[in-house]
Amino acid sequence: MVFWLLAGVLCLQVPPQEFWPAGFVAFSLPGALVLNFFFLLYWVLSRSWLFVLPLTVLLLGWNYYARLLAINFEQEPPKGAKALQVLSFNTHMFNAYLGQTPKEAEAAKEMIEWIAEHPADVYCLQEFYSKRHSNLYNTISKIGVRYNKHRFFSVANVDREKGDIGVAIFSIYPIIEKGVINFNKSSANRVIWTDLDVKGDTVRIYAAHLQSMSIKSEDIENTYSAIGNEESFKKEGRNLARRLRNGFVARGEQVNMLLEHVRESPYRAIVCGDFNDIPFSYTYNELAEVMENAFVKAGTGIGATYNGPLPFLRIDNQFYTSGLRAVGFETHHEMGLSDHYPISATYVVEPRTEEAR
Structure with missing residues (x-):
């Protein structure tokens, strides 16, 4: 189990586009972390000194356990602090391709209204869909124009x-500059x-x-039904x-392009977004x-964001650089x-030092 953990941690550092099997080993790491915890309980209940080994692994690998389960107390932005709330949501094209039944139309309307009325200062929406001459899917107008x-x-x-x-991206604050990071001509995935x-x-x-896993619920069902x-x-x-392999490789290349742009940001x-x-x-x-x-x-619990047949998957995230602090x-x-x-997060925009100014 310890060797499994070590292999998983090492494989997190390996670009899948250079050695794709590393992606599968890293993908299995949660199993090793959970197993280590049960070993700890077993040896403690058995009153054996061997509990020291899984305890040591737990302490040394606590940062990885924190990725599985967050434990934070509710915070409020300090009085007078400059706060910024950001909402991120993969809207699944507002289910426009699930059919035009009254039930689906009502669900799309509810989703659009929920976003438009959310109190966040900034919305980041993936798989966003808008049709100008549609009473239902004219989402640019319903979310952006109507609320200025x-x-x-x-x-x-x-x-x-x-x-x-x-x-x-929708924002209550003025947009000074904007741009797109295109990955390649054949990919609809991108970063704005x-x-x-x-x-x-x-x-x-x-x-x-980023690149989708391209795994549908029927793929999982077919695999389960094929057992035997x-x-x-x-x-x-x-x-x-x-x-899975194709996704590991594509996202490995895409995240490198994204990080290169982030490192060059003066702000x-x-x-x-949806990192898949x-x-x-x-x-x-x-x-x-x-x-x-x-x-x-700033979160609590497992924080699963995938609403599909695979439970406990957190594939939507918000990351932030220094000068900001997540409080919710x-x-x-x-x-x-x-x-x-x-998912939504509230940030405090820290005052800039004289040197930073």
């Missing part, structure tokens, strides 16, 4: 109904960024949508493994090495109409 929000929408695709699909004037301080906001049929199970297992930054990778991945690890994670610093984090499980749950 500044906005930036980068369109990745246009569907047959002339609806736009992409990544969007805006520099916001937050009461005299410039804060750069990134809204990221060796040939069918191998076929479905290889299919899942191939999709403090918040990087949020768990906290035990090269993608997450690279981001966590240069930034703090808002859930780890929430996973909005009450909004379960997308295949992702929204």
Whole structure:
């Protein structure tokens, strides 16, 4: 178990595009962490000195346990502090492709209204969908224009109904500058960024949508149903493994491009979105090495954000650089109409020192 843990931690440092099997070893790390905890309980209850080994592993690897489970007390921004609340949400195109039944239309309307009326200062929306001449899906108008929000929408695709699909940022604060990080011509995934004037301080906001895992619920169901049929199970297992491998490799390249841009930013930054990778991945690890994670610093519990057949997955995150401090984090499980749950975080914009000015 200890060797498994060590291998998993080492594989977090390995770019999957250079050695893709490392992605699978890192992906299994939560199993080793949970097993170590049960070993600790077992040896303590057995009154054996061997409890020292799993206890030592737990203490040395506490930062990795914190990625699994956050324990923080509720905080409030200090009186007079400059606070900024950011909402991130993969809207799943407001379920526009699930059918135009009255039930689906009502769900889309509810989702759009929930976002439009959320008290966050900034919205970062992935798989955003807007159709100008639609009473239901004219989301730019319903979320941005109606509430006088500044906005930036980068369109990745246009569907047959002339609806736009992409990544969007809405803000109550003025947008000074904006841009797009395109990964490659064939990919709809991208990162957009805006520099916001937050009461005299410039804060750069990134809204990221990295390569999908491309695993549908039927893929998982097919794999489970194939258990007992060796040939069918191998076929479905290889299919899942191939999709995971392709995702590991693509996201490894994409996060490097994103971090290169973040490092060159002259402003403090918040990087949020759908990263399509768990906290035990090269993608997450690279981001966590240069930034703090808002859930780890201010959240509570497991914080699962994927609303699908695989439970306990946290694949949506908010990271931030120095000069900011997370004082609140929430996973909005009450909004379960997308295949992702929204997340919001409240930040204190720390006063700049004279040297920084």
